[in-house]
Amino acid sequence: MKNKIVERREFLKSAAAGMGFFILPSGSLLGANAPSNKLNVAMIGTWGRADAHFGAISSENVVALCDVNEEHIAHAANKFPKAKTYIDWRKCLEQKDIDAVICCTPDHTHAFIANWAMNRDMHVYCEKPLGNTVEEARIVRAAYLKKRNKLATQTGTQRHAKPNFERVRELVRDGAIGELTDCYAWGDRQIRRKGYPAAQGDPPKHLHYDLWIGPSPFHPYNPEYFAGGPGMNCLSWNMYWDFGSGQVGDMGSHTIDLVWNAIDADLPTTAEGEGQEFNPEVTPVELHTSFDIPKNDWRGPVRVHWYQGGMMPRSPRGYVDLNKIGHGAMFKGTKGYVICDFDSRILIPFGDDADLTYHNRRSKDKIIPPLGHFQREWVDACKGDLKTHCDFDYGGSAIEMMLLGLVAYRVGKKLDYDPAAGRVKNSDEANALLSREYRPGWTLNG
Numbered sequence: 001m002k003n004k005i006v007e008r009r010e011f012l013k014s015a016a017a018g019m020g021f022f023i024l025p026s027g028s029l030l031g032a033n034a035p036s037n038k039l040n041v042a043m044i045g046t047w048g049r050a051d052a053h054f055g056a057i058s059s060e061n062v063v064a065l066c067d068v069n070e071e072h073i074a075h076a077a078n079k080f081p082k083a084k085t086y087i088d089w090r091k092c093l094e095q096k097d098i099d100a101v102i103c104c105t106p107d108h109t110h111a112f113i114a115n116w117a118m119n120r121d122m123h124v125y126c127e128k129p130l131g132n133t134v135e136e137a138r139i140v141r142a143a144y145l146k147k148r149n150k151l152a153t154q155t156g157t158q159r160h161a162k163p164n165f166e167r168v169r170e171l172v173r174d175g176a177i178g179e180l181t182d183c184y185a186w187g188d189r190q191i192r193r194k195g196y197p198a199a200q201g202d203p204p205k206h207l208h209y210d211l212w213i214g215p216s217p218f219h220p221y222n223p224e225y226f227a228g229g230p231g232m233n234c235l236s237w238n239m240y241w242d243f244g245s246g247q248v249g250d251m252g253s254h255t256i257d258l259v260w261n262a263i264d265a266d267l268p269t270t271a272e273g274e275g276q277e278f279n280p281e282v283t284p285v286e287l288h289t290s291f292d293i294p295k296n297d298w299r300g301p302v303r304v305h306w307y308q309g310g311m312m313p314r315s316p317r318g319y320v321d322l323n324k325i326g327h328g329a330m331f332k333g334t335k336g337y338v339i340c341d342f343d344s345r346i347l348i349p350f351g352d353d354a355d356l357t358y359h360n361r362r363s364k365d366k367i368i369p370p371l372g373h374f375q376r377e378w379v380d381a382c383k384g385d386l387k388t389h390c391d392f393d394y395g396g397s398a399i400e401m402m403l404l405g406l407v408a409y410r411v412g413k414k415l416d417y418d419p420a421a422g423r424v425k426n427s428d429e430a431n432a433l434l435s436r437e438y439r440p441g442w443t444l445n446g
């Protein structure tokens with residue numbers, strides 16, 4: 001998937017330069033930066049994480065702002081005073097002039113908003129994770145794949161723009177550790193809760209609490225859900241099953257991206273999970289999931305592992321304390337290891353014959369080019385060749401695997417997965433957990 005994107009980009013760049021003209025998408029009349037070629041953007045979720053997007057879209061037309069909290073709408077309306085405002089994203093998406101949507105709402109609404117927007121032919125940037133269940137991830141990905149020739153999408157894993165992601169990919173791809181066999185990613189964030197908070201007080205007037213609950217089963221208001229600072233409030237609700245997937249969808253989305261970017265993976269054929277005792281209200285803190293990923297055209301089959309909450313892979317050498325890497329990844333090959341975090345990496349050749357002669361080091365001109373500004377890549381793609389690094393195919397398959405791991409953990413046995421059908425072959429119980437029920441009146445595919 002990924003290498004094709006890079007190859008195509010490089011081709012487009014050099015072809016356009018060589019021929020002395022710009023390549024424009026069909027339907028685009030002027031160059032991407034021409035004033036009349038601004039995108040009409042809707043922001044759904046206008047505070048918190050939304051702030052991280054204000055810069056990239058300040059040169060576009062922000063035509064709609066939607067939030068269930070009227071004070072949060074006012075926060076964004078200060079910056080984008082011409083936009084129409086909404087409290088219900090379903091009404092917002094009826095606005096006819098919207099080209100593109102940025103979704104920064106809580107996780108349990110992501111798949112809905114992304115899907116409804118794509119159904120209306122709108123480009124979508126959706127904060128991670130793309131869904132709360134395997135089914136949601138699959139539906140979003142499928143909706144994108146049907147329209148990939150006309151829509152640009154980006155999953156909100158902006159750390160992907162860090163150059164270290166590609167340096168890690170190059171080490172693995174160019175054989176620095178021999179044949180790749182195993183990949184590990186982990187995160188140490190631990191937020192412990194016992195269960196949904198009990199009813200407390202009434203929602204303030206400016207908060208439309210029932211819309212905040214949206215498609216999820218109703219839970220009574222408690223100010224605890226809203227106690228976090230901007231961009232951190234997700235840590236007040238994302239551990240509850242009805243609102244998030246805990247660290248799987250939170251830092252897991254970012255950290256598994258280090259692995260996903262390096263291995264050109266397809267969906268897994270098996271999933272296993274272990275961890276702390278199951279709590280029907282709260283997602284696990286301690287968790288280890290693992291998957292069989294089929295071979296592709298440049299590597300054999302690999303095992304992929306995700307660890308969180310203190311569960312960790314073993315370090316290959318005592319002098320490397322993996323616990324000191326809060327969020328990291330490790331790649332094991334027949335001739336060594338690459339260990340990394342988001343910004344740096346180390347290579348440990350392993351064994352008496354690990355002399356690196358097999359490392360097919362690329363020359364400077366073959367280094368994978370920098371992605372640039374992550375949010376801006378999507379804005380430009382909406383107006384250009386539609387290509388982004390973390391489209392909903394890439395981001396959707398990564399989170400589908402991660403969420404399948406949570407199902408395996410809940411069922412407590414090794415699952416045989418049919419990735420084409422999105423069904424578990426050996427457990428009805430697991431199949432029932434691939435999706436969740438929505439409150440009456442909410443449909444995922446509207």
Ligand SMILES: NC(=O)c1ccc[n+]([C@@H]2O[C@H](COP(=O)([O-])OP(=O)(O)OC[C@H]3O[C@@H](n4cnc5c(N)ncnc54)[C@H](O)[C@@H]3O)[C@@H](O)[C@H]2O)c1
Pocket residue numbers: 044045046047048049050066067068069072087089104105106107109127128129156157158211212214230231232233234235250
């Ligand atoms: N990419 C990153 O590094 C990163 C960082 C932080 C958060 N996030 C993601 O961003 C999302 C938002 O996180 P946050 O901490 O800003 O959460 P938050 O609880 O502050 O919610 C963000 C905004 O969405 C609004 N909102 C809630 N429900 C809504 C609905 N149904 N329709 C419209 N608006 C609604 C809230 O009122 C708030 O203004 C999460 O999914 C989180 O995973 C990503």
